[in-house]
Amino acid sequence: MGELVTYADGEPFSGVIGRTSDESSPAWPTPPQAREGAPNVLMFVLDDVGFGQLSCFGGLVETPVLDQLANNGLRYTNMHTTALCSPSRGAILTGRNHHSLGLATIAETSTGYPGYNAILPFDKGMLSEMLRPQGYNTFLVGKWHLSPPEHETPAGPYDRWPLGRGFERFYGFLGGDTNQWYPELVYDNHSVEPPARPEDGYHLSSDLADRAIEFVKDAHVNAPDKPFYLHYCTGAGHAPHHVSKEWADKYKGKFDGGWDEYRKVVHARQLEMGIIPPGTELSAHDPDVPEWDTLPENAKRVYARMMEVYAGFVSYTDHEFGRVISFLEEIGELDNTLFLLISDNGASSEGGPVGSLNEMMFFNNVPESMDENLERIDEIGGPNVFNHYAWGWTNAGNTPFRRWKRETYRGGTTDPCIVSWPAQISARGEIRRQYAHIIDLVPTVLDALGVDPPKDIRGVTQAPIEGVSFAHTFDAADAETRHHTQYFEMFGHRAIYHDGWRAVCPWPGPSFTEAAKKGRHYGDPIDGTILADLEANDWELYDLTNDYAETKNLAAENRDKVIDMVGRWWAEAGKYDVMPIDGSMLQRLNVERPSIAKPRDTFVYYPGGAPVPFSAAPKVYNRAFSITADVHVPDSGAEGVLLAHGGRVGGYCLFVKDSKLHCAYNFLGRDMFIVVSDTDVPRGDVALRYEFEPTGKPDFQAGKGAPAQGQLYIDGKLVGAVDMPHTVPNIFSSEGLTCGRDGGSRVASDYYQDDFPFTGTLKRVTIDLSGDLIVDTATDMKVAMARQ
Template sequence: MSDVVTYSDGQPFPGVIGRTADESSPAWPTPPRAPEGAPNVLMFVLDDVGFGQLSSFGGLVETPVLDRFADNGLRYTNMHTTALCSPSRGAILTGRNHHSLGLATIAETSTGYPGYNAILPFDKGMLSEMLLPHGYNTFLVGKWHLSPPEHETPAGPYERWPLGRGFERFYGFLGGDTNQWYPELVYDNHSIEQPAQPEDGYHLSADLADRAIEFIQDAHVNAPDKPFYLHYCTGAGHAPHHVSKEWADKYKGKFDGGWDEYRRVVHERQLAMGILPAGTELSAHDPDVPEWETLSEDARKVFARMMEVYAGFLSYTDHEFGRVVSFLEEIGELDNTLFLLISDNGASSEGGPVGSLNEMMFFNNVPESMEENLRRIDELGGPNVFNHYAWGWTNAGNTPFRRWKRETYRGGTTDPCIISWPDKITARGEIRTQYGHIIDLVPTVLDALGITPPATIRGVTQAPIEGVSFAHTFNEAEAPTLHHTQYYEMFGHRSIYHDGWRAVCPWPGPTFTEAAQKGRHYGSPIDAKVLADIEANSWELYDLTTDYSETRNVAADHRDKVVEMIGRWWAEAGKYNVMPIDGSMLQRINVERPTIAKPRDRFVYYPGGSPVPFSAAPKAYNRAFSISADVQITEAGAEGVLVAHGGRVGGYSLFVKDNRLHFVYNFLGRDFFTISSDTEVPVGEASLRYEFEPTGKPDFTVGKGVPAIGQLYINDKLVGAVDMPHTVPNIFSSEGLTCGHDGGSRVAPDFYHDDFAFTGTLKRVTIDLSGEDLIPDSETDLKVAMARQ
């Protein structure tokens, strides 16, 4: 037994301090140690996975590793989220409502109101910050998406990155999604290149599992008794649905019956498994979704393959996570691990009615093409696309509920939840039906660990946790529900739960089809006149005690209850910073926000630096701009990328190849506008330049940015031009900008396949968005340059 004397912070020094050491006795500040036998905590957060997709919840996607936790623990079938990723992730980590955190929506659509600004306050601490003083290691792998985009550059500030919010180690991506074959990786507080390439077998799901094992192992070998908290946030099943053909082919033919048959089969399975209360009806066929039997053979073929790829993606993620589970079992830590699984929202409809080869088309309002989807069907899941399934599968994935992500019907907010802790939860394979919300996860973990929520964190007085613990239900199936009231709001779509009743005020309408009949659409703003109309006419009411899946609107029969529920919603909204109600989308994306750097039109980049996140890269959309590269070419020549922005699914690249200057403008992986210089790049110092000059107006309604002329210059002489009838209106890609090479996936795959680093001397690249420095050209010069392309 150690003779070391220790004392806690705030206690008097218990040793003796004399004039000399021989007259003194030492004492040490107590190191943070968890109580004997304290459990590990593993929070597994899925992305865009609906209530009816996982096999443990009656779905047809096989996830045997997660099934093992369900079989050894509990399935909570009445658990709810906010209906969107960042808001849910903030609530999961803090135990507070998303508007309380400033996370009304994702940070990319933040606005200048307390509930909407995406600046997470420090008085709402995260579970990681709460567990650190109690002797826990804290690790996060995977998706973060909780920093304002303007904070995500190497210029910081870093205080709202994972390591600034209590995580000791981080490996993953900061944004909302990333290419699973070519991810934008951050290790702790710095960007890194991925450790291998897709052709070498690389995939992010495997990489995250490797890193999780490394973090746990590093700590375990040095302090075997020290517990850990691992926040594991896979990219699955958010777009892009990336997975190898081998895994997608495991589901070959399984979804040929279509989404209507899927809903029927899964609904029956859920009833048989007890996931749903007896008598729960399947929600009506959604008018936004075509009936499977009405589709052409080609359409069915494409749609079935999209679901095969999605299912393969989830199954592969489950398989890779299984390696982490096996490692925990090997070191004897699995049974004393409190495991919690949750998805951040219901299944996603961002693939639109016909699915997508490139999710960026959704964010640019570009119509999808069934013909193109069919032509490229064999590429689904691979590195050349950024694919997402059609929203028929979204609706099916949320069986038995209606609607989907971003909407506050149960299809958007009710999600699978599994909790397992073999050492302390005696129940095995049981179902819990108590109402819960993700703000309840933090207080439940603290309760299970016997930890009181901290009054302060790093000197900041903490606001009350807004969720309630449901740890009392772990071993008591009939324990009462303690969470009685919960509001919801997402892009103006609102609802509220109270003691078995649910009121919903859908925006822009119950479905897009019904909304269109009133001249409304997704993203329509809500003004005072519209609000008065929907308050008076749009609220629906459901009695969940007899109608678990929201199939019978009883508002007309219970007007007093409707009025009561509306009053409750407004009371909750006032309490948690929900106002102002905002139904807009495009306006929010393009709102002006304060930036860390002063506003500027001129950006200078140097080779060898970290990638610039897409949110911080120059917004070269629908405006005149120029790119200038100052280089030095030796007699031996040089080649490579000078600057690249975006990736395979959209962007641009300025590069030298075969002694010629080239520029490729990649329109969302669909159209490529290419210029090659008609003269060689000279030896010695040279100025290599590209200019973008708009020639008309954009048409955002059909996803077309300004038409433009692109021009190449060598030492201010026009050497090539191309006419571009349309350009990207809003966002190239979730990949950012790199100088001196093309990081991530390749913008110009027909010209180069690796990062094509520049082999000459690249002094700097300057991007000027002012449009004031464009070189004047005669009409004749321009015609000659374009004729040579």
């Protein structure tokens, strides 16, 4: 047989075409093939894990799998992120700065400016889009959080979902977080239910490891020589900190010394391990964090348990990732896998000063109750809560640095990074101190693979990659850094690095306590007057060569250097679309954005459909609305959920049980307002209705939505009512809406345990936000109230 003649797909035919086949010679278009021996790429992106938490970086959270990778490779101790989730994730995948991508913040706080609109441009391709044409399989498991929320429904568009951005397989969640026991899952381009329930031993970390192994195995069986790129993004350690009691109890008593002791111990470990330079001082005690020794014993007990649960969560994630590593070793691919680990930002403070059993309380400005947290201490980490630790642990988790996620001090932006590639990196267990930023990861991978950045992707000319490779440091500990200047901006909090110097302009201040003294608060807008004051008085200056942890502000005695650094910040800001500087939070959450669907007051749902993401569900907060379910009840009766919105930590659910119509309004897992019809639901075609009628104004500062009355109607007749002194002001949960059942965790778990599907015929459910409510007569109202 003759040699097979081939040509690249899309190139001109390289054979010969004559009048007949005997005058012709064939040639075959072939897909791109990776070069012989091309390595696999595995990028592991942790979530909200601080510089001082992993054991391989001196922390007290045991991660033996990551420790082994670090011992078999390199620890980069001068790696930086953007200080927030989606902005970092976009930068990690593209090699461009977050404002260049329109990702100034998360998509939920996007605004109508090029650096802020959260619509990732196609001229800034992702690593998946670069490697797939090079003959790689491309897989993503876990968190995405890079699509505008209005794009995340089954209506699409899907071009900014993972499969639209170069990944061939996807299994995970599209939003910023998810319940680890009851996740909202997407498989490729469609929603799926979790394969099991927590009572069966289900946890998302295990599920993601299973799916990662499946994706790699399926490809390897059919093309053993084809390399893969696996982007592995667990939910750990983002809230909710969910893990089994068995894993949390491994840390029983280990954090009883508190966060102040943790910082001292970890700081000493980091010095001993060489994670931080000799002589690095521990940053000062944060004014927002109470000193551990001043706390009452009950509070210490709750706080210590919160950290035990967090540590168990991260350790369990490490354990499950170990199964992926073991599988790669089993198939002989581990040594030739370029492994990179990074966290997306520093440890998170979203649990507030006292922590939370329900992170949604933070987003609704609802004060936490230490008494309640103590009463429910054994539930922390379990399916009934959506917990997050107190920010004393956040500060400790970023040791030796100050502050945390969402701020551009090093506590928010300096993160653990591991690189391992046994087949090509000869160094083992070494430290690398070269300055680097997550925009450097893509060019480093391309450099290591010998692949040039593509000039175009699917016909779109590509903008330059903004990061620089650090592959030259793999086997050269003393190599010079190639990354000399890097700006930072997050919610108006700004910083600039240049050749060993760092300037920071904190907003609203160095701490919330210090900011409040100036009448400034987190989430406040920045106007021209405030900006002028900030520029003149608030820039701080640090010499990182001698002050690794930003402990000595040198601005007063180095005004010329401050002026130079501030000028550099503005130059970088102009280059990368950072303006306008915006410190606001609530205002951004409520910005009107273009929607895939036209504006409407009426939403119609049908049973059997995919869950509606919480970001696309009707905004029913603090306004009159109605829910009408058109059903047919057979002679034998029917029961089940008609509509559920939210979950166990907040939401509402309309359902039929024991022949009665019910509506449960769950106030953030703390209060349950239930109304039950005083008559049975009749047989035949029936209209079952719930109305929410505000009776006062919300008090957002106190974390209270509008007081309201909830009313039930059967075929237009009032059959029940309940007064609600407060309702949810901003967001029920990160869980969405389901019709005909209660998907995910249960809104009213005391009334039903499974998803409780409706057993009659549910034709449709209509949510009406127009405020058009049934007018009740005084008599009807008195009768209804008398029957409660």
